[in-house]
Amino acid sequence: MTPVGTAGTTGPALADRVLGGWLGRIAGNMLGKPVEQGEVWTRDRIDGYLRRAGALPLTDYLPEPATEEDRGRLRPEWRRCVRGRVHGSCRDDDVDYAILGLDLLETHGFAFTTEQLGDLWLLRLPYLQTFTAERVAYRNLAGGIRPPLTATYDNPYQEWIGALIRADVYGWTSPGAPRRAAALARRDAVLSHTGNGVYGxxxxxxxxAAAFTAPTVRGALEEALAVIPASSRLARTVRRVTALHDTGLSWADTLATIGGETSGLGWIHTVPNAAVLTAGLLYGDGDFTRTIALTVRGGLDTDSNGATAGSVAGVLTGARAIPAHWTDPLEDTVHSAVFGFDGVRISELAERTVRLVET
Structure with missing residues (x-):
């Protein structure tokens, strides 16, 4: 691969942006993890939780719950994810897949096949740490079914968000080259997803990838839309959020409108989650804290959306511009279920990612 020659995609600037992506993904994931259950933690309930704890506007990791009722609704991992208790990242599939993608590219290079990805899953990823479409694809692989049938056989989750959360490493290693990033992500996604799941x-x-060189969040969103079919429901929904934002509608009213238009898809489907993510990015307007806070407050798959929003915002700002109260508690440490990576340094993951770009 030839290094991309655009300002901000080489040398120290590239390293800072890639580290920003890793840190942003992990911090956003940690922010959303305690309330990751979209049918329970609606937007209103999340804001009620924050209001009772005196934490609106949200500017830091979630506060400890103010009531026993709130405590009982949180995911069990909350004690390691709320402010004052964060010591390194919690293990989570939203980070595991970024690590696994890095391992894939280091092992097989950018010409990797979907079959090689499947083999790596079986080698590196514990079955019980996979969910929905990924678990179905894993089971199919173990049963001797090969891609692309792994995505379609007995799989009701083909358009859910799993493939989207696996895509970051392809963007980080394709700075300023969104079409290249999309092609790599598609080769990964078809192991377990179809349709809007792949488009996500x-x-x-x-x-x-576009966040490395686009002048604004809006510019990056426009470049990203160009790689998927304009008639897809995903593209139409992202454009709809953008149009509502452009009218001056509030963030809350935009999400209420889109929520009505995507009702019935479920809280883990790619399309409504992409809407929440798009709104968080647009209304966050390049500010790291505001972007991940609004995205998590938007509900649905909060940890996945927070992770992707943090990745985009972290690339846009670079690691040095991310406020320390997000990054210091991570202690440069990742806990992971990916075999051989538990306890790895975030800085090491970023350095290895940059080496791939410069190969």
């Missing part, structure tokens, strides 16, 4: 991965990877 392509869009997310392209969005992150």
């Amino acid at each position: 991965a392509m869009w997310s990877a392209a969005l992150i």
